[in-house]
Amino acid sequence: MWLASKSNFGQVSFVKLPSLFFAALVLGLSAEPEIVPKPQLLVAAEGALSLQGVVTYACPPSFDESFRCGLQRLLTNGPVSLAKTAENPLIEVRERADLPSEEGYSLEVTPRGIQIAAKSPRGVYYATQSLMQLMPASLMARAIAPPGEKGSEPISIPVLKIEDSPRFPWRGLMLDSSRHFQTVAEVKRFIDLMSIYKLNVFHWHLTDGHGWRFESRKYPELTNKGAWRMQPGYPVPGKTERYGGFYTQEQMKEVVRFAAARGVTVVPEIEMPGHCFAFVAAYPELGCPGKPQETDRFFTYPADAQRFPKVEGTDVLCLGKDRTVQVCKEILDEVMEIFPSPFIHVGGDEVNKSHWKNCKVCQERIKARKLDGEDGLQSWFMQELDHHLVSRGRRLIGWDEILEGGLAENATVMSWQGEKGGIHAAKTGHDAVMSPSNRIYLDHGQSENPLEPAHWPGTNSLAQVYAYDPVPAALTPEEARHILGLQGNLWTVFTHEEWLLDLQTWPRAAAIAEVGWSAKEGRDWDHFLGRLRAHRPRLDALGINYWWEESREFGRWTPAALKPGQEVVDMDFDITASASGLRPGKQSITFTYTKGAHGLSLQSATLLENGREISSDKHDGFAGSKHTGNTYTLDFPTLRPDAKYVLRIRGLGDGGTDSYGLIGQSAVETKRLR
Ligand SMILES: [Zn+2]
Incomplete structure (x- = not known):
């Protein structure tokens, strides 16, 4: 009973x-x-x-x-x-x-x-x-x-x-296999790990400017040429070598089978009509303008991660030519033979429309079809693809730019530039998947900790991801039914190897899984974090190199502790209780300003054991609305249960005493960081 x-x-x-x-x-x-x-x-x-x-x-x-x-x-x-x-x-x-x-x-x-x-x-x-x-x-x-x-x-x-039962039918992750290429075994592992947490859509970003990964038997140059690029600095430092790869049709069918057995639908993405640098490298006559070009080169990893070497050429397809539209449809036919997914993703984002503006044939198309400029041309193309997919029993999904110039009749929007695209879609009777970059993108960082490897600028912490709700407040309950769910997107610009894929994906994917699956009313951050903490042995056993940071508060400074006239003060914080359980070794102590008109200038942080100095870091730092050098490193011993530990801070109110903040320690427990 x-x-x-x-x-x-x-x-x-x-x-x-x-x-x-x-x-x-x-x-x-x-x-x-x-x-x-x-x-x-x-x-x-x-x-x-x-x-x-x-x-x-x-x-x-x-x-x-x-x-x-x-x-x-x-x-x-x-x-x-x-x-x-x-x-x-x-x-x-x-x-x-x-x-x-x-x-x-x-x-x-x-x-x-x-x-x-x-x-x-x-x-x-x-x-x-x-x-x-x-x-x-x-x-x-x-x-x-x-x-x-x-x-x-x-x-x-x-x-x-x-x-x-799940709250939403779409609980997805996207993996970019173009910027960096993953082996079939890596892709299958990614899907397997998703399925353990009941994530059910694997959105596979198969093509982009930096590499075409989908084997087309009809258009073999797409992989003969488009799957490879000259890559400076990786995998061999200091050398520029041919980098890339692609998935054969048999391999992709195997991935689909593997995913299906685990309840995961593979939604393939073929980027059109932008992000097509590799496409045009393979078939220059389909570009706009149609000149021979290389596949896009990539950044020098890891030495110069944010420098994108310029390569001559275009990443935009020429939509003035009937042939281009025909080839796109024939590629999608091949895609549909391999992927049974009801949804086919056609990209549609970040199209550099100046190429169409300067192209004679594209302008002729706009005139002949009485289209509303370049936005109208994009919209017309998406309608062509929409009709093509619908006639074969599938549904078109694209990034929110497919709204530009008018959304195709049956299209579903993947809202990445915030929520407005998804809201617009839902309000006009279209389905939407929410994947706002500033809330749940997985290529963004998840910490302010300097140990975190390079990532796309911006931070979506685990707590922020968990706090995201895919149903925007602006929608009525009727409109909200068009929200299919949410998706975390892992662009692999900074993610060249599997340990980094792990680090960017986990544990945030578990938060996405819970937001997508569990009832909104029962969501509780502290409870989730507690379960996740207890869950760590599973992530460890699974061999996931997940990001994990345990933080604790050692104290707070307030105006009461500071003296006027820029007088230097020592502030003592008894951390005997709060440091309990801390691992021996170097620990980072960070000063985080929370409010006030001024800031805290720092000179040193010192650890005392029973009044005796055992570790000290002397350097100038500042914690205010901007901060510099505000992390101090102290060497902690194995803590003795009978000893008293004090953190002594030497500093002064900068420009005045009105300053408040937190003094905290955070320990990154991720297995591999470099
Ligand atoms: Zn053109």
Whole structure:
């Protein structure tokens, strides 16, 4: 019998009696299931189910692949194998047509067995992912293991009941494979990790000026020429060498299959009519103007990350020529043969329309079609593609610039320049996916910490990403139905290797997953951070090089501590309690101004143990509305439980005493930073 329950499905709740905490400790389980994203309804009860040896199961044949795939890590790393049976199975998977969502599921663990019900294979996969999160983190270690390395400890799963379904149907991440190229294995790992957190759209940015990655059999020059560029500085420092790669049609089909088994739809993107430098390099006659050119070169990584060497040429297709439009449609036909996704992304962003202004044939098209200038030409082209895709049963999606000159009839907007594109789309009856760059882009930094590797300018911290809600306040409930969900975009300008992809993506992708999946009313930053903190052993076991920064407050300065007339003062902060648990070694102490007319000029920071100086950093710094040198490095010893630790700050009010701020320490615990 359940200890408590809420019958109102869809309401967020977690119900647990205190006794479970002790039971869980005895069993070596965590006290509270830390499922990410948070299920709609979770009811915990006393007891546990133990799994070991041959686990019998029953499952409809159409769900079997998702079920087995979802438990792959358990089968690889745990002392468990599966055997199908019709008689008294330990795990019973059944189809339940009355669930509110295609992706919804219910999961019930009792001391006697596990019941899973879902409407579709996706729901079954999600049930297994929640189930895996109830098992020891070490099981997440490998999806494929060498033989004979399975664990021998029985797996203990807490008794509970979950009813779950997503808030939004589109919970996506975008990976840019053009700026830097990832291997098929890297792409599959990216998708696999997404699926663990119930993210369900992998938007694959396959083409851009810096490399064309989609193998077209009809237009082979796209990859013969367009997939390669001369790259200064990487992978060999100091040399400029040929860099690139592409995905064969067979490889892309394999990625689609791999993703589908994990509930992930691959939405391919072919950028048109801008961002086409590589396209035009392959077929110069389709550019505007149509002259021979190289594929775009890229920055010198990592020495000179922000310098983009200029290459002669154009990144814009010539839409005055019928041939261009024909080739684009034929490429999309090839794309549709490989990708069953209902949505095909056609880009449409950042078109340099001056090329069309100066092109005779483009101007002739504008005149002949009575189009409204260059915006009208872009809109006309998107309508052509829209009709082409719709006639083949697909839907067009593009970046918010496809609104310029008028949105094509059936188009869906991916809103990246803030929310206005998505709001406009929803208000005019079009669907939209929200991916505002200033809120949830993954190529932006996530910290102010100087240890963070180079990234696109701007910061979207984990907390900021978690705080984002995809439904703008400007929409009525009726209009809000057009918001399909949200997506984090990882442009790989600064992300040339997999450890950096990891670092930019995680743990922010988990926040995106929870915003997309869990009920808005139940979202709570502190609770999420707590679950995520408990979740770290899983991220570690998965081998993810995620960004993690633990910060603590050591004190605050206020005008009361400062003296007028620029007099230097020593401020002592007892940090014995707040430093507790701090790892020995060099730690950064940062001064962050919070308010006031003036700032704090700093001269030194010193650590005292029982009144004795043990580490000091003397340099001039300033913390005000602008700050310089405001981080001090102190060498912390292994802290003695019987000692008193004091942080002594020497400084003065700069121009006056009206200044307030925080003194904090942050430790970056990411495994690899350089
Ligand atoms: Zn032209």
